[in-house]
Amino acid sequence: MERLDHFMARAAAAYYAKGEGIGRDFTTAPEMSQAFGECLGLWAAVTWQSMGAPARIILAELGPGRGTLMADALRAIDQMMPAFAQALELHLVETSPALRAAQADKLPGRVTAWHADAVSLPDGPAILIANEFFDALPIRQFIRREVWRERFVADGSFVEQPSNHDEPAPEGSIREISEPALATAAGLGQRLTQQGGALLILDYGPAESGFGDTLQALHGNAPCDPLATPGEADITAHVDFAALARASGAAAHSPLPMGLFLQRLGLIARSAMLAQAAPAQAGAILAAAQRLVAPEGMGRLFKAMVLAHPDLSTPAGFEA
Secondary structure, three states: OEEHHHHHHHHHHHHHHHOOOEOOOEOOHHHHOHHHHHHHHHHHHHHHHHOOOOOOEEEEEEOOOOOHHHHHHHHHHHHHOHHHHHHEEEEEEOOOHHHHHHHHHHOOOOEEEEEOOHHHOOOOOEEEEEEOOHHHOOOEEEEEEOEEEEEEEEOOEEEEEEOOOOOOOOOOOEEEEOHHHHHHHHHHHHHHHHHOEEEEEEEEOOOOOOOOOOOEEEEOOEEEOOOOOOOOOEEEOOOOHHHHHHHHOOEEEEEEEHHHHHHHHOHHHHHHHHHHHOHHHHHHHHHHHHHHHOHHHHHOOEEEEEEEOOOOOOOOOOOO
8 A cells, every 4th residue: 555646656657768658648738839849949038038037047847758849949939039049958857768759769969868857956046847747746635534534546446645734624525635736836936036037837637726536547549547557557636726826935926727828839820830831731730729728628737837036027928
């Protein structure tokens, strides 16, 4: 028997070590549309300018997958903001050897260093991007049964154990807490407040904290039992954006629907340009863009939030 977060950590380490899930089990936004990464690259460039265009800046991605987002981002940066391209030093936070190899192939000669965690990133002002990173971090689950109990996993099923968790809640309520996510937000928030910069988080979950069981798993692009085959499926949970903002201690630019954020960055216009340049793929390009921004697609469930130095001006896309 093991605590749920320990089970998730073990399962995720085994799963991502293989580096085979993207495309087979799930598809991320940068794999759908090159405009996604291009827009985020130019967002980073504008953020760099708002920081006073420091001569050296860390550009880092947390959980960069196969490197697709950053490849698209750097192509846009090279073309549209060469001064930023000269100033940036690219760092990737990745633990999977297989995915590091894929990133090296996608980003030849561009990666300064890989890191096992965000804590080991070098000092200095930084712009960080975390796309579908926090949802994969382990959670603990507590369930109210007159008193609070914690969920453990044994033989593919939940087992409830006594807990000292305490908060008012109706019977049957489930509280999820991701201690690694909160620790990461706290560490990065302190770094950004002291050294300058911003962290852009793109992930799925509610804008406000709440109760509920959001643990889920995907295999073969279909839902499956998250406890059944550890290491064979992508196990995730909704991100608690409000809790991350509180833990960070940094200036938090409130979560807004990702679709609205991407539209403000010009993703639809950029996709239309790409469609015009490639008529044979136009339908697929425009359909992918709509999936990213439409409320019934990823546009509403997914959120965008920025944690930043308190003196940084309102980030692009977050204007009222």
